[in-house]
Amino acid sequence: MVMEKTLSGHEYIMRPTQTIQSRTDLRGVITFANRTLSDVSGYTREELIGAPHSILRHPQMPRTAYYVMWETIKAEKEFYGYVNNRAKNGDHYWVIAYVAPHYSPEKVLVGFSSVRRAPLRERIPEWQEVYKKLNEVEAKYPRKEQCQAGKDWLLNYLSKHTRFDDLTQYVLSGL
Numbered sequence: 001m002v003m004e005k006t007l008s009g010h011e012y013i014m015r016p017t018q019t020i021q022s023r024t025d026l027r028g029v030i031t032f033a034n035r036t037l038s039d040v041s042g043y044t045r046e047e048l049i050g051a052p053h054s055i056l057r058h059p060q061m062p063r064t065a066y067y068v069m070w071e072t073i074k075a076e077k078e079f080y081g082y083v084n085n086r087a088k089n090g091d092h093y094w095v096i097a098y099v100a101p102h103y104s105p106e107k108v109l110v111g112f113s114s115v116r117r118a119p120l121r122e123r124i125p126e127w128q129e130v131y132k133k134l135n136e137v138e139a140k141y142p143r144k145e146q147c148q149a150g151k152d153w154l155l156n157y158l159s160k161h162t163r164f165d166d167l168t169q170y171v172l173s174g175l
Contacts, residue, residue, distance in 0.1 A: 007059070008090035012040060014118035020095065023102055025111045028053045042088035053114075058086040062134035064150025068167055069099060071151075073112050076101045080171040082119055082127040094119045094127075096171065123174055130157065 014020075020040060023032035033048040041048070041056055048055070057066075061084055072079040079099045086092050095116035102113045137153045138146040155165065164170040 006090045007086070007092065010091045012087060012091045012093040013121075014040065014093055014095065016118050018118060020116040021114070022048075022053065023111055023113050024053050026109070028112075030055075031111060040087065040093055041085070042091075047088075056085040056087075058084045058092050060084065060131065060135065062131050062138055062150055064134045064138060064147050064154060065131065067147035068151055068154065069097075072168065073099050073101060076109060078168065080168045082123065082171065083116070084127075084131070094124055096120075120174065130154070133157075 018036050018040065019034075020037045021032070021034040022030055022037055024030055030048050030051055030053055033045050035045075037043075038045050038048065043051075043055065054066075065081060065083070069079045069081060078101075079097070081097050082094065083097045084092055084094050096119045097114060097116045099112055099114045101109050102111045104110045134150045134153065137150050141149045154167065158164050158167065158170055162170050162173075164173065
């Protein structure tokens with residue numbers, strides 16, 4: 001599936017009553033998508049199921065954000081974060097993402113579940129600035145060093161500007 005990366009410049013603002021749900025396998029391939037994900041993203045469920053979850057990635061989201069998320073969920077911990085996604089038509093939409101390990105009935109890790117909802121609008125400017133800075137940090141390093149450099153910057157940011165040393169805890173503090 002070819003992902004068109006054009007941006008419309010239009011923001012779709014999620015309603016507080018909307019909840020996006022999806023599930024992936026261990027590699028991030030979508031195995032379940034609710035109707036709201038299809039409605040908000042503009043992709044049909046058929047286009048989403050079997051596609052990498054990165055189909056929704058906004059090109060201006062820093063790689064570091066996903067690196068921190070994957071580190072967290074692969075350690076079988078819950079992750080919360082602000083994410084700017086890209087819809088099929090180039091619109092974008094902000095969410096607070098909750099991502100958690102998903103287990104089989106035998107308690108074997110089989111993938112990840114995600115629930116996204118409308119973010120607090122007053123927090124978006126901070127995340128726009130943080131992600132802009134992370135992109136600048138990443139641009140200074142070779143690709144294989146970008147995520148660790150970004151994570152180091154993010155942890156430094158949290159220690160200087162918040163009372164938290166963990167992204168999930170910081171996001172939860174403002175909910």
